[in-house]
Amino acid sequence: MNIIAIRDRLVERGKIELSDSFTGNPEADALLKDLDKHPHAFVLACVMDRQISAEKAWIIPYRFLQELGEFSMDRLKKLSELDVRNIMSPPKPAQSLHRLVKQMSTNFHLAIQRIGNQYADDASLIWKGNPSSAEVVYRFLEFDGIGPKIATMAANILARDFNIPFADHYSIDISADVHIRRVFARLKLTTSTEASVEQVIYKARTLYPEYPGIMDLSCWKIGRNWCKPDEADLMCGECFMENLCPTAALRPAP
Numbered sequence: 001m002n003i004i005a006i007r008d009r010l011v012e013r014g015k016i017e018l019s020d021s022f023t024g025n026p027e028a029d030a031l032l033k034d035l036d037k038h039p040h041a042f043v044l045a046c047v048m049d050r051q052i053s054a055e056k057a058w059i060i061p062y063r064f065l066q067e068l069g070e071f072s073m074d075r076l077k078k079l080s081e082l083d084v085r086n087i088m089s090p091p092k093p094a095q096s097l098h099r100l101v102k103q104m105s106t107n108f109h110l111a112i113q114r115i116g117n118q119y120a121d122d123a124s125l126i127w128k129g130n131p132s133s134a135e136v137v138y139r140f141l142e143f144d145g146i147g148p149k150i151a152t153m154a155a156n157i158l159a160r161d162f163n164i165p166f167a168d169h170y171s172i173d174i175s176a177d178v179h180i181r182r183v184f185a186r187l188k189l190t191t192s193t194e195a196s197v198e199q200v201i202y203k204a205r206t207l208y209p210e211y212p213g214i215m216d217l218s219c220w221k222i223g224r225n226w227c228k229p230d231e232a233d234l235m236c237g238e239c240f241m242e243n244l245c246p247t248a249a250l251r252p253a254p
C-alpha cells in the first residue's frame, strides 16, 4: 500500500473540491458568501452550527434578514437577547430556527456584541491581514458556542472556498466526522475502524502537517457518495481512490 500516493490524491482533490451549497437556498448562500458587506453572516452561521443539521444552522442569518428586512450590524446591535429569542422561536414550535433556542439566542446575541466591541462591527477583521491559521482558529474559539471542530471548519472554508490568504495552514485540522473516520479506516490510514476523532486528527497532521484540513472535503465526499457504511453498498467503481484503496483491492471483481 502506498500511503504517500493515497495522501497525495486526497490533497490534490481537496485543493479542487468546493463545498456544495451551504443551505440549499441560493439567496441564503449569497448572504453567507458576501464577506465584503456581511462578513458577520458567516460568523453567526458558524455560531449556530451545533446539534442541528448544517443546512438548518447556516440558514439562520438569512431568516433574520427576512424578519428584519436587512442584516446590517447597526440593525443587529439594536436587538435585545429577547428580540433574538422571539425571532428564533416563532409561535409554532415546529418553526423554531434551532433546537436549542434559549442557548443559541444567547450565543447569537453575544456574538453580535463581540463583533461590535472587538472588531468594530467588521467581522472580516477576524481573517484579514494574512494572519496565521492558529490566530484565526483562536479568534473563532473566542465566540460562545464555537468549539475546535467548528473553529477549524470555519478557517478551512475561508481558506479553501473563499481563498482568504493566511500566513500558514498548520492549525487547520480535518473535521473528523463519521464519514471521514470511515474513509480513513477503509483507506487503511488508521488501523482500526473504531479510530477516535483525535486519532484521525493526528493521523491527518502526520500525513500532511502543512495543511491537514485540506483532505477534509475529499474524504467527506467519498464517504457521503461512495464509501457507504455497509460494505455491501460500497461503490468503489465510482470512487476516485479505487486504484489506490486497499479495501477495494480485496473486494471480489464485479
Ligand code: SF4
Residues within 6 Å of the ligand: 183, 186, 187, 222, 226, 227, 228, 234, 235, 236, 237, 239, 240, 241, 242, 245, 246, 247, 248
Ligand atoms: S475505493 Fe471503495 S472502499 Fe476505498 S475509499 Fe473508495 S468507496 Fe471506500
